[in-house]
Amino acid sequence: MISKKIILRFPKENSNKPFTSTLSRQYNLTFNIMSAEIFPRQEGRLIIELSGDDRDFEQGIDYLKENGVSIQFIEESITIDYNKCYHCGFCLPVCPTNALLIEDRNTMKVELHKEECIACGYCVKVCPVKAIELSEFA
């Protein structure tokens, strides 16, 4: 079983294809749409959490890639630079999923749980020292 949050980008020509229903019917994958920006004949962007068996997951991802959908795993695109971060906490109230949080109330260290991140980008704007990066791929 595998479950990951992914940013999908569809080329203009393909933005109307029913990718998501294929993912569930042919590959037995379940998904949870967290944000969608899809308009006819425009590049689309979908943020989903995709879950299923390891093999199905891989095949589903391959299917998307073959159809020109670019895939970005959120876990791999968000980074926090601990040389810059000084654990102030400014980013905490804006994180909608508590991906950023203080777990240890003794040290008050601010931690990032990448698997919870939905790439909303709020923390990037709020961090006063620009310690968080969310790579938007080409």
Place this chain on the structure above:
Amino acid sequence: MSEFKVNKTIEEINEKIKNREAVIVNAEEMIDIVNKKGIIEAAKSVDVVTTGTFGIMCSSGALINFGHTKPKIKAAKVWLNDVEAYGAVAAVDAYIGASAVKRNDPLNAVHPGRFEYGGGHVIEDLISGKKIHLVAQGYGTDCYPSKEIEMDITVNDLKEATLLNPRNAYQNYSVAINTTDKTIYTYMGVLKPHMANATYSSAGQLSPLMNDPFYLTVGIGSRIFLAGGEGYVIYHGTQHNPNEERNKRGVPKTGAGALAVIGDMKQMSEKYIKGASILGYGVSLSVGIGVPIPILNEEMAFFTSVKDEEIDAYIFDYGYDYPRKIDNNYGLTNYKQLREGFITVGAKKIPTTPLSSYFMAVKIAEELKKRISEGKFYLTKPSASLPLSKDYKPMKYPKNYL
């Protein structure tokens, strides 16, 4: 005859530091020691308690002297990396304020503005040894004929680079909420509508003036840890108000005392000072400060043993009341609740998050402890007191607990 059972002097403590015999603990550790031994035994065994804080302190800036150019200029206007510094100090002196913004910054034209670069960042860049582009303009005089100069400088090219902060290390601070129906972007961070979150900005039990609430040892001339170097308290901070309402422990319930501080930027490290871009608000500077508190008697042992649950803070509405200067509050909370992550206002449970780094405050208190233990940092006796509180009488506050 002294009011105290334990009586030590700064000179005696410095002598112990010199002989590596001084006992130094941080303000967190002091809580346990006093708890176990009581204030008299604690005062006998501990010589210095170190404190720390690392948060955004807008009332900060740097005084630089860039040396005379050939031909000379009487700089009236000065820019550092396109951020304006105040030039009308003397020919080649300028003061750059932490909250100065870059030329042509869009500010809040598209709200909330990002404020990518400003005075706080120039100060951080100087301290980290980066090259800074300096432009100065003058009107030309017989003795200072040049009208414009441009050059790249680093902190080492400057004759003097002095951090000079009119108000730092606030003794306590407000807890912020937002009762309106819109998200607001403030110096207290992002505050969501309908009191959906609360922010606070103090290191609580570790914060310098929480551990010397009546300014009995911290005064003009106190040597401190300032952004990695040695600095000094030079005066009370602007807005210093010793007569704020205090609790049973003698600790004020909101911003009260503050320190004006000074230090040589060439000794500082970017690890302990950071330019800050506050969304929708502006540019500022986060400053790391550590103050050593000498345990001269059992009363200072008592004061330095203060813990988060014994420090109260008033809750204020930054959505409606604060901008209109309406004197109103939403009750009291304390730093234990704030740190644990929830406060209650009326029947509402509100999540809380910090703005001042407790994590770094501990690191600073530890670093200062290390420097004193190694004989690299000695205490000074203040040459004058900060404005004192009318509330203080020797042993008045410890008595409540004896």
